Amino acid sequence: MTDSTPLRRAVLAICVFTTPLATPLAAQVKASEPAVLSQTVDGTRFTIEYSRPRARGRDTLFGKVVPWGEVWTPGANMATTLEVSNDVTIEGRPLRKGKYSLWMQVQPGDWTMVIDTNPKLYHTQHPKEDPSQLRWTFTPGTGPFTDVLTWEFERLRVDGGTLVMRWGTVRVPLEVKVPPSYTLAFDAAAAAPYLGTWVLTPQMGDDTASTRLEVAHRDGMMVATLDPPLFGAPEYRTMVFLPKRADWFTPAYLVDGEVYEIWDEVLVEFERSGGRPTTMTMRGLKDEVYGRGRRLP
Amino acid sequence: MGGRRGFLASVGAALAAMAGGPGRGWARALVRRGPHPEPRPGITAERVLPPEALGGDADLIATFDKVRRLPGVMDGIRCHCGCADLPGFYSLLSCYEDAGMARHCQICQGEANLSARLHDAGRSLAEIREAIDARYG
Known part of the structure; x- marks a missing residue:
C-alpha cells in the first residue's frame, strides 16, 4: 500500500487555497451603458440620466433603427430623464422645477420634442399626448458622426447654456435659461454715499500692492474700476457691488458687460465716520480680513 | 502662497x-435657515472645548476664546451651517461644546467671530441676528 498522506495534504491545500477564488463576478456589460450629465449654472442644477446606445456600424439610425413616427427616448433602457432644480426655460418655454422624461417623435422632416411629467417610464412606454406635457416641433440639426449617443452642454453662459443631444449625424440643440441668483441693480441715491476714489490694500498672503477703486453709479449699478486689477488679472478690473444690507455688499466682476464671477463668500463692509462711508473692509467667510480700504480726499 | x-x-x-x-x-448650498434660539438663562461656557484641544491654531483659539467670553450671545444665535438640525444642538454655542465641531466649519467660526465683533461694537442681539442672517442665511 502506498503512503497517500502527502497527496491528501496537497489536495486539501489546493481546495483550501482555491475556494475563495470560486465566487464569480456579477455580469455587468450592457449594450447601452448608463451615464449621468450634471451641470450647474448660477446655482441651478441640470441632471440628465440616460443610457448610451452605440451606432455599432449601423449607418441609418433614424428611419431604420429608430423607425419614423416612433416616440423615441434619446437614450435606451429606462427613459432618459431631465431634472432641473429651479424653474427654467427650455427653447424659450417655461419648465417648472422637477424631474421629467424626454422623448422625441422622429419623422423624415421636423421632429416633435416631448417632455413628460412621468420620469419613470421604460423606453417602450411611449407616453401618449397629454396637456401636462411640454411639446414643440423642431428641425433636427446635423453634425459630425457620433457613435455613442451623447448629452452635453456645448456652451455655458452666466444665465444658461446650450444642451445638446448627438447620435449618428443628428444634433439636437436645446437653449436653456436659468433665473439669476443675484441682482446687479442699485439705486443711484442709495449709491451716492459710496461714490468716489478709494484705495484697497490686501491684508493676506504675499500680495500687498494697493489697488485704486473709482466707484461710480453706471447703468443702474454701483461699479468700481480697479487700477491695477486684483491679482493683475484683467477679469478683475470691473467690480460690481451687489447690495446685501446697509453698508454691506457682495463683490462681483464683469467682463465685457457680463457677470464673470460672484465672490459669494466675500463681504465688502463700509464703515462710516460722521455719517459718511470713509473706510471699507473686505472679509472672508470666517470674518477674517482680506483687505482694507480708505476713501481718498 | x-x-x-x-x-x-x-x-x-x-x-x-x-x-x-x-x-x-457652496456655502449657500449648506445653509439651513430657521429661527434663532433664545439664550438659556444662566448658560455658561463650561462645556466649550478648551484651548489645548485646538492643535495650537491661533485663529481657532481666538475664536473659541470669543465664544468662551460671550456664551450668552452665542446661545442666542442659530448656526446656519446645518448643525442646528442635529440632535442635542441648541445654538451656535453648541457647535463649540464637547467635541467642538466648529473646529472644522468656516460658517460656525464666521458666525462666532462676527457675533463677537458686533457685540463688542455695541450691537444688540437682535441686530447681531439680523447681520448673521444677512451674511450666512
Missing part, C-alpha cells in the same frame, strides 16, 4: 474641505 492663487485657495479649498465639491455658492 500669495496673489490670486493664494486668495482663491483660502476661500475655495477651505469650502471644499467643508462641502466636498467645487463651484460657486
Whole structure:
C-alpha cells in the first residue's frame, strides 16, 4: 500500500487555497451603458440620466433603427430623464422645477420634442399626448458622426447654456435659461454715499500692492474700476457691488458687460465716520480680513 | 502662497474641505435657515472645548476664546451651517461644546467671530441676528 498522506495534504491545500477564488463576478456589460450629465449654472442644477446606445456600424439610425413616427427616448433602457432644480426655460418655454422624461417623435422632416411629467417610464412606454406635457416641433440639426449617443452642454453662459443631444449625424440643440441668483441693480441715491476714489490694500498672503477703486453709479449699478486689477488679472478690473444690507455688499466682476464671477463668500463692509462711508473692509467667510480700504480726499 | 492663487485657495479649498465639491455658492448650498434660539438663562461656557484641544491654531483659539467670553450671545444665535438640525444642538454655542465641531466649519467660526465683533461694537442681539442672517442665511 502506498503512503497517500502527502497527496491528501496537497489536495486539501489546493481546495483550501482555491475556494475563495470560486465566487464569480456579477455580469455587468450592457449594450447601452448608463451615464449621468450634471451641470450647474448660477446655482441651478441640470441632471440628465440616460443610457448610451452605440451606432455599432449601423449607418441609418433614424428611419431604420429608430423607425419614423416612433416616440423615441434619446437614450435606451429606462427613459432618459431631465431634472432641473429651479424653474427654467427650455427653447424659450417655461419648465417648472422637477424631474421629467424626454422623448422625441422622429419623422423624415421636423421632429416633435416631448417632455413628460412621468420620469419613470421604460423606453417602450411611449407616453401618449397629454396637456401636462411640454411639446414643440423642431428641425433636427446635423453634425459630425457620433457613435455613442451623447448629452452635453456645448456652451455655458452666466444665465444658461446650450444642451445638446448627438447620435449618428443628428444634433439636437436645446437653449436653456436659468433665473439669476443675484441682482446687479442699485439705486443711484442709495449709491451716492459710496461714490468716489478709494484705495484697497490686501491684508493676506504675499500680495500687498494697493489697488485704486473709482466707484461710480453706471447703468443702474454701483461699479468700481480697479487700477491695477486684483491679482493683475484683467477679469478683475470691473467690480460690481451687489447690495446685501446697509453698508454691506457682495463683490462681483464683469467682463465685457457680463457677470464673470460672484465672490459669494466675500463681504465688502463700509464703515462710516460722521455719517459718511470713509473706510471699507473686505472679509472672508470666517470674518477674517482680506483687505482694507480708505476713501481718498 | 500669495496673489490670486493664494486668495482663491483660502476661500475655495477651505469650502471644499467643508462641502466636498467645487463651484460657486457652496456655502449657500449648506445653509439651513430657521429661527434663532433664545439664550438659556444662566448658560455658561463650561462645556466649550478648551484651548489645548485646538492643535495650537491661533485663529481657532481666538475664536473659541470669543465664544468662551460671550456664551450668552452665542446661545442666542442659530448656526446656519446645518448643525442646528442635529440632535442635542441648541445654538451656535453648541457647535463649540464637547467635541467642538466648529473646529472644522468656516460658517460656525464666521458666525462666532462676527457675533463677537458686533457685540463688542455695541450691537444688540437682535441686530447681531439680523447681520448673521444677512451674511450666512
